Amino acid sequence: MATPAFATADVVIVGAGSAGCVVAERLSRDPARRVVLLDAGTAAPAPASQTRLTRLPIEPGALRVHRYPEARGRDVVRGRGLGGSSVVNGGYFLRGHRDDYAAWPWPIEQIAAQFDAVEQTMSVSAFADDEVGTVATAFERYWRDRAAEPAQLPFPAVGLHRIRSNHRDGRRITAVDGFLKNPRPGRTVLGDIEVFGLAVAGSRITGVETSAGRVDAGTVILAAGALGSGALAVPLLGELPIHEHAERLVRFTPRCRVAAPALLQTVLHTADGLELRCYGDDFAAFIAGVPRTGIAIGVADMGVGTQGSLTADALDLGEPDAGSLRRMDAGVDLVREMLDSEEFADLVEPGSVRVDDAIGMSSHAWGSLPLGGVVDAAGAVDGFTGLHVADGSVLPAPLRSGPHASVMAVAGLVAASI
DSSP states (O other), X not given: OOOOTTOEEEEEEEOOSHHHHHHHHHHTTSTTSOEEEEOSSXXXXXXXXXXXXXXXXXXXXXXXXXXXXXXXXXXXXXXXXXXXXXXXSOOBOOOOOGGGGTTSSSOHHHHHHHHHHHHHHTTEEEOOXXXXXXXXXXXXXXXXXXXXXXXXXXXXXXXEEEOEEEEETTXXXXXXXXXXXXXXXXXXXXXXXXXXXXXXXXXXXXXXXETTEEEEEEEEEEOSHHHHHHHHHHHHHOSEEEBOOEEEEEEEOBSSOOOOSSSEEEEEEOTTSEEEEEESSOGGGTSTTOOOOOEEEEEEEOSSOOOEEEOSSOXXXXXXXXXXXXHHXXXXXXXXXXXXXXXXXXXXXXXXXXXXXXXXXXXXXXXXXXBTTTBOTTOBBTTOBSEEEOSGGGOOSOOSSOSHHHHHHHHHHHHHHO
């Protein structure tokens, strides 16, 4: 195999998604540092047609996604190529609750400052009243007088929440838009290069083995997500844990056409750790080529995660335990009551409410290489020199909101510590 032109670097970052873009921006501030950012997908920016919030470009055969097969048939879809999942997700950008970060190895003031910086860079704001869709409006009207009113703080709490989103003019602001829009002399971004292993000399990581040849580096940073980074670490560490948020879907057939400017614009956080997700329309309205199944309200158990495993041969996301099943069942009852209410009378076709038999997952896999366990505050992997991790792999505990904002914040905190 030919030696690539970028065969040596000070830092190689594996994965050019949300976390990798943050790390690459931070570490390339020093123009003398040679930073190479690699991704198995394309390095071309996403076309504008794929960044509309009214579309999730994750349909079967989509070029900017990677599908991880899962042992129980719940295959996982992740972003592939420059920008990663920030290009193809729903634009949900809520922080976790303030006490969700108790296990992070930084003071909450430092964590909050990092969130502030990331949110400013990613153009994060709550959906405005005139942007909220039909179903979300009914959802908020129902819960406004029935749920606790959360304090108006940057960190959410129990109660009703208008989603904060990385968006502008109806389009996602991707990690590329936020962190890589200006080139730097010491930073090289390369796509269509698969990293299939780490170069190891004793306990030192000396580079990466790629489809374009070996790249030697003083520091290797894994930023390919909890599954991608985990898979590269398995040969060194053996079987790894993996966690997910289980979700039940309650569906209904609408009586009228609904407006849905985005997939998810409002949620309810309950005292027992549930997130009730008001999806704006049938998933088929956002994902080309999938069948219509009805508008969904999600009931996700965010207070705990499933206990799964990642090995060289298999991914198993695990199953919710008995307590989680009871909490989700109670949440389903809350949703049924809501859909039978006056606020939804003009929206729900009578007799159409049904609950999916299968319990799904939230696409929130985390914790394969957790902070305080396998890695330290600099993302350094215990027992090895020259290897760091800076993505959802390092999240050490459940978050009561989706992880995208937290992944980008932790990437910045880790990068600042390297």
